[in-house]
Amino acid sequence: MSKSAPTNITLPGHVLEATDSRLVEPLQTDQFYGRASRSMVIRALLEIALENSGAFKHEAIRDYESLKSELRRILKDGTGG
Numbered sequence: 001m002s003k004s005a006p007t008n009i010t011l012p013g014h015v016l017e018a019t020d021s022r023l024v025e026p027l028q029t030d031q032f033y034g035r036a037s038r039s040m041v042i043r044a045l046l047e048i049a050l051e052n053s054g055a056f057k058h059e060a061i062r063d064y065e066s067l068k069s070e071l072r073r074i075l076k077d078g079t080g081g
Contacts, residue, residue: 022023048075
């Protein structure tokens, strides 16, 4: 995989705290290989969304909440259903 320029994103504080406590900190164990980070969690979510992007219905998007709903729909069972 080639390196790309860093992407800066702004996330609300409660999202950052929840990401750390629920998704990153549990991986800080001897069983996890590598360095767990918020960036890794975001990358994994985006890769999963891209894998299911064939089912993405962009015409259903009107605002942030409808974007979340559409992403939730395509990610729910991995088949976009």
